[in-house]
Amino acid sequence: MANGHLDVNVPVALRGRLGTLLEALEAALEEKGIRSWRVEKLPGGHITPWWLYACLDKRAPKLSQVQFGETVHQAVNPTPHLWCQGKSKHLEEGARILRDFLAGETETRVALASFDGSAYGPEYLSFAAGARIRRLPAPEEADGWAFGVRVGVLGAAAGWFPPEFDGAGL
Numbered sequence: 001m002a003n004g005h006l007d008v009n010v011p012v013a014l015r016g017r018l019g020t021l022l023e024a025l026e027a028a029l030e031e032k033g034i035r036s037w038r039v040e041k042l043p044g045g046h047i048t049p050w051w052l053y054a055c056l057d058k059r060a061p062k063l064s065q066v067q068f069g070e071t072v073h074q075a076v077n078p079t080p081h082l083w084c085q086g087k088s089k090h091l092e093e094g095a096r097i098l099r100d101f102l103a104g105e106t107e108t109r110v111a112l113a114s115f116d117g118s119a120y121g122p123e124y125l126s127f128a129a130g131a132r133i134r135r136l137p138a139p140e141e142a143d144g145w146a147f148g149v150r151v152g153v154l155g156a157a158a159g160w161f162p163p164e165f166d167g168a169g170l
Helices: 012-017 021-031 088-106
Strands: 003-009 036-040 050-055 065-073 077-087 108-110 132-135 146-150 159-161
Touching: 003 088, 012 021, 012 088, 021 036, 021 050, 021 065, 021 077, 021 088, 065 088, 077 088, 088 108
Parallel strands: none
Antiparallel strands: 003 077, 036 050, 050 065, 065 077, 108 132, 132 146, 146 159
16 A cells, blocks of 8 residues: 655634644654654755654554655645555545644633742643633633633643633634
């Protein structure tokens, strides 16, 4: 079965993060328990100096291997995009991972200030200024609070925080 290739365009809202998206994808894969690794590559039309590989099925590590990259390739697709390459069965899964990742990153914001949620209870988030926070639908009445989870923190629990801390409540 031959390898296929699929592009997933980067939303306009995330284009300021070009050059860091592949690294964020690597962290997202790790959070999901998907084994991934980097391979250095020769210079070319890609944004990062490495490609990201992932094994999508532990029972068939070689067959389920998918390669990811971040690029702007004017001749093929002038829109900045992430791409995946792999065998057809796992290519669609790789593309779904990219689409879900980009959708989640669109909902991710950077904390404008630090917040110590421990003063309010265990169901509140704590984070430093600059932390990445993904807003989530509130499980109950929000009562003026935002609900989300820290991005890039393994095993992070979701919790409440003041909406003005991520800029969305301003």
